[in-house]
Amino acid sequence: MMPATQSVNAEGIMSALASPPIGEFQEQRRFHRVQLDLLGRFMLEDRSEYPCRLQDISPGDVAVLTAGYVRLDERVILYVDQLGRFEGKVARRFAGGFALTTSMTDRKREKLAAQLTWFANRGELRLPEDRRHERIQPTEPVVDMTLEDGRKYRVRIIDLSLSGAALQSDVRPAIGSRLLVGSTASRVVRHLEEGFAVEFSSPKSLETISNL
16 A cells, blocks of 8 residues: 555556565565455355455455455456456455455556556545546436435435535435435545535446436
């Protein structure tokens, strides 16, 4: 993980160390890792599926936290919120999770490096999560919000984008809380003077943005 006071670029994330170690951890240490708190699911060779939470990720490997059991060298398909699908082999196990050496094309690896660059620099540059896309004024501004415990509230959409929304509400869930905005899975990313902002678990398209 890069120091908090230092911004990261895609070249830095992609760069190999001058003398990478050999053996089990060689692939894992070739790239800078970025710590992200994202949810996901993975499927094993026997088709069983388990939930997980991302611990850190680089363009060469992924470490996840899970109660599911995996075998060394087992092939795994992993789905991570906001990042998509990964395939790879279990390189190591640790208490509460495992690390996966990923297999992907150079193009996908470069795309992932760009995504991780954005995530790594987000806090340092104070970039709001929903500024990645142009803001849109909703045609139906009032929507139901459902918290994790099932409580529902009517909130007003201040504005929204393909990746998130700003909501006017007297209720302010804790930052990091998971909730539904309409039927769209979201996470609270910051508090506002009159409400809070959420990031969608999966970015919307121009065709689906009106269907929260």
